[in-house]
Every structure is written in C-alpha cells, then in structure tokens.
Amino acid sequence: MFLGTYAPKLDEKGRIVLPAKFWDELSSGLVLTRGQERCIYVFPNREFEQVHEKIRQAPVTSKTARDFLRVFLSGAHAEVPDKQRRVTIPAALRQYAGLDRELTVIGAGSRAEIWDTAAWEAYYAEQEAEFSDVSEEVIPGLF
Secondary structure, three states, rough: OOOOEOEEOOOOEEEEEEHHHHHHHHHEEEEEEEEEHOEEEEHHHHHHHHHHHHHOOOOOOOOOHHHHHHHHHOOOOOEEOOOEEEEOOHHHHHHHOOOOOOOEEEEOOOOOEEEHHHHHHHHHHHHHHHHHHHHOOOOOOOO
16 A cells, blocks of 8 residues: 655656655556646556556447546556666656656555645645545545
C-alpha cells in the first residue's frame, strides 16, 4: 500500500528517485500514466494489469469508455527503476502534469501519484478544507 507524502526533485534528465518506502512495490517495474487532476499515476506492474483488465471489460459500444481507454493507455509507459531507485518520466507525461524541478509524490493506496509541487499545494489547500468539513458519509461504511 502506498502511503505518505514525499518531495523528490526532478533531475536534468527527467528522472526522480522513488521514495524508499515505495521501493519494494516498484523495484521490479512500474507503469506511469496520465492521472486525473493533471498528476501522473504510478502503478506497480501487477496493479496496472488489474486496472487494465477492468478497462478491457468496458463495453466497446460506450464512447465514454473508449475515450477514457485511449487517453489513459496512450499515455502509459512501462519503466524499470535503476539501482539508484531512479525512474525516468517521459517528456509527454512531464508536460501533461506541468512538472518542474520541485515534485510531490503521494501515496494513494494502490498507486502513487506524482504532482508538480505548486499544483499539489493548491489542490491540497482546496481539498483539505472540504475534507475537514465533510458531514456526510462519502465512502459507505468507512466512518
């Protein structure tokens, strides 16, 4: 499970050092792809295979499903981190997420997410206030 918030830097070759706590899950390979809110999703290979299997079950007759599949999978890149725990973020994904040198990597349960730090801080500031004020059940049975 991916948990926590980390602040790696993007190097001049477009690489980041993965958080040490994520290494066991990601060391044998991972998939980077477009995520919602202009972040990059980072899936361990086996988790991405499960996500892909769910996507494959979507009806081909659904335009919304086809559109999602095309955008999601066309941005996917399989990567294997090097021995220094570095992974290269392809230029198209860096551009999509607006990544600069300062990054924030968060754990999101079954995946990690890579954010431009300024974008993450703006998103978090807005969402934290809403999170604090939630007075109804958002996820059934959670609290």
